[in-house]
Each structure stands twice: as structure tokens, then as C-alpha cells.
Amino acid sequence: xxxxxxxxxxxxxxxxxxxxxxxxxxxxxxxxxxxxxxxxxxxxxxxxxxxxxxxxxxxxxxxxxxxxxxxxxxxxxxxxxxxxxxxxxxxxxxxxxxxxxxxxxxxxxxxxxxxxxxxxxxxxxxxxxxxxxxxxxxxxxxxxxxxxxxxxxxxxxxxxxxxxxxxxxxxxxxxxxxxxxxxxxxxxxxxxxxxxxxxxxxxxxxxxxxxxxxxxxxxxxxxxxxxxxxxxxxxxxxxxxxxxxxxxxxxxxxxxxxxxxxxxxxxxxxxxxxxxxxxxxxxxxxxxxxxxxxxxxxxxxxxxxxxxxxxxxxxxxxxxxxxxxxxxxxxxxxxxxxxxxxx
Numbered sequence: 001x002x003x004x005x006x007x008x009x010x011x012x013x014x015x016x017x018x019x020x021x022x023x024x025x026x027x028x029x030x031x032x033x034x035x036x037x038x039x040x041x042x043x044x045x046x047x048x049x050x051x052x053x054x055x056x057x058x059x060x061x062x063x064x065x066x067x068x069x070x071x072x073x074x075x076x077x078x079x080x081x082x083x084x085x086x087x088x089x090x091x092x093x094x095x096x097x098x099x100x101x102x103x104x105x106x107x108x109x110x111x112x113x114x115x116x117x118x119x120x121x122x123x124x125x126x127x128x129x130x131x132x133x134x135x136x137x138x139x140x141x142x143x144x145x146x147x148x149x150x151x152x153x154x155x156x157x158x159x160x161x162x163x164x165x166x167x168x169x170x171x172x173x174x175x176x177x178x179x180x181x182x183x184x185x186x187x188x189x190x191x192x193x194x195x196x197x198x199x200x201x202x203x204x205x206x207x208x209x210x211x212x213x214x215x216x217x218x219x220x221x222x223x224x225x226x227x228x229x230x231x232x233x234x235x236x237x238x239x240x241x242x243x244x245x246x247x248x249x250x251x252x253x254x255x256x257x258x259x260x261x262x263x264x265x266x267x268x269x270x271x272x273x274x275x276x277x278x279x280x281x282x283x284x285x286x287x288x289x290x291x292x293x294x295x296x297x298x299x300x301x302x303x304x305x306x307x308x309x310x311x312x313x314x315x316x317x318x319x320x321x322x323x324x325x326x327x328x329x330x331x332x333x334x335x336x337x338x339x340x341x342x343x
Contacts, residue, residue: 007285014220014280017212018044024069024208029062030199031192038183038298039066039157045273046221047180048136048156050121050171050302057185059159063117066157071213073151075113079124081167085131089141106143111135114151114214118158122168129175132156136178153217173305177264181274182302227276228286236330237271237292243324244304254323258310263303270299289330296325 018040025036035051039062042049051059060076067074077088090109096102110116121129135141139150158179161168176182188196199206242250245262255262274295275287282291301317310320 008283010223011280011283011285014044014223015283017216017220018281020211021066021069024211025062025065027206027208028065028199029058030195031188032058032062032185035183035185036062038181039063041274041277041295042157042180043070043155043217044220044277045180045224046153046155047270047273048178049158050176050179050182051157051159051185052162052182053159053185055161057187059185060117060119063115063157063159065208067115067117069208069211070115070217071210072114072153072217074115074117075110076117076119077110078119079121079128081123081125083124083128085128088128088131089135089143092144106146106148108148111141112148112150114154116154116156118156120160121158122160122171124169126169126172129169129171133175133178136175151214153214153221173261176302177266179302180270181298183298184301224273224276224280227279229272229276230286232331233275233287233289233292234272235332236289237275238268239332240271240292240296240324240328241265241268241300243328244300244321250328252324252327254320254327258306258315258320259304260307261305263300267300267303271295274299293325297321 021043022036022040025040029036039049039051041047043066051062053059064074064076077083086109088109088111090107090112092104093107094102095105118132121132135150136156139152139154141148141150156179160171239250241263242248243252244255244259244267245251246256246259248255248262271292272287275291278291278294279285279287297318300321304317304321306315306317306320309315
């Protein structure tokens, strides 16, 4: 078997296993195909996911269904204004030994899991939200100077209601940047809503089957990293990231007009990994320009900050990013000359 045939076979195997998980989710979740794809992309690259939408759209149900389809430890944390960091991470407790001596013993919190559902994460105070920073970046926690590793694979799947609602706290930019994707969950269509009513009001309980475990997920994450990213495609995603920096070398007029802060290097890393997943799902072992474009919005919409002018005019972040995506050329004049990869 040639190298090309081996790569093609691996891509096909990935697509089949991806479809197996998606099919189990579809047994419970109606519609929201792009949101489901975004969640699964985060799963297969080891990234965290933020789901935003008004209450009742199935955000929590989607994460619960994913957890049931995977043979992973699952925990749900309901974020509330009175939640404290120790309620998430755990704390040292005084325990009495058989000989009567008392010692401090660490009691792990609910974060010691593999899929953590951070439900309504923006209802907790910034102090509590900050407890997630080390967890999401390093996949470990530190309590009283002692580090505790979390079992891989580890994912945070967070939900939040739009920040303009009562009783919520905007997530800090440092925490937003640690989410691989921000996915906006919209309303269901007429046909989808009819299907939801049929499934949920007739006493039929549909449960997904477990189709994948943690070791297999880690294998697929390694495969995603092996997908070829040609230099000219990498340069394109790098320029897409730099184009969000006001007054930067690749800034467009709309960037300078409406953005206050641009995306961090994590945005370029996200574009690379997410585009590789798209390539595998298309049966290719190399990333195309179109793969990058299709993941641009969920990768960057939470990593740029609008300025006052944009807020005053009611400009949406997605509108700014879509114009950047439309006007930035795929190849720069000073782009390095490389061999063209099919796709």
C-alpha cells in the first residue's frame, strides 16, 4: 500500500467514526447540524467549546448526549452567583486517621472528570470563572501549592445565555480565548420544531449508544495533527488572523474602523486544527483554502473585541469577520513559492 493510499484509508476511517458519533447525537438532537459539527471538531482536536444561545434551545442536552455516546467520565457543574472556586476544583479537608491523628486531605471537585459541562458559565462571578483558566489551558489544577493532573482526554463544554440578559457576567477575554470554538445556537425551523414535539411529548425515551472511548479519541487527535498544511495555506490563515489587528500590516479598512483588539495566536492554531478536521471529513489528507474559510467564524468570533463605534452602530462581530474573509486574498504578493497541493 502506497503512502497516499494509507493516508486516504485513515481519512476514510476517521470519517466513519466521526459519523458514528454524530449519528448517535442525531437520535436525540434535531437539526443544529453546524453546531453539532463544531462540538465534534472540538472533541477531535482536544479543544474546549462555548455554546451560546437563549434558554431552551438544547445546549445542555447536546453536551449530555455527547457524553452518553462516549465512554468518558462526565460531570455537570451548574454555575450560579454563589458558586465558589473550591466548589469546582476541590479543597483540602481535615480528615481523621484510624490512629486518631488529623491530617489535611485533598477532596477533588467535580472538575476531575473528562467531559465537564459548565452549565450557564456566565452566571458565576469573575472570581469563580477564573478558576477555570489553568484547568482549560494546562489541563491541571493547583490547590495549596500542589498540582493535580486531569485525566485525558479532558474537555470543557460550556453553555451561556446572551450577556444582555439579567443576572449574567461577561466572560473575561482571557477565558474566552481558551475556548477553541464559540458556537451560536439558533432557533429551530418549523419542521425541526415539529419533530422535537413528536420526540419529546409521546413518552418515548431515546438514549444514544456508547460508540467511542477515550483512547480512540486520543488516537484521532494525533491523526488530525498529522494532516498536511501546505505553507501557502498556512500563510493564508496567519494573514486572516493578523487582518483582525487594527493598524496592523494586514488590517483592512473595516478592521481599523470597528475593531479595538484583534485575535491572539490561539486563533491561528485553532484555524489550523479545525481546517484539518474539515479536510479529513472531505476525504483529503491536506488542508485547502476552503477548509480554512469554513471554520473562520467559530474560531474567531470570540477572540476579537469591537470598539465603541461598532457598538454604537450595532455592528456585529460576525459581519466584520465575514468582510475580512471576503476581501482578504488567498495569496499575498510576498507569499513564499511552494508546490501546490491538490484540494
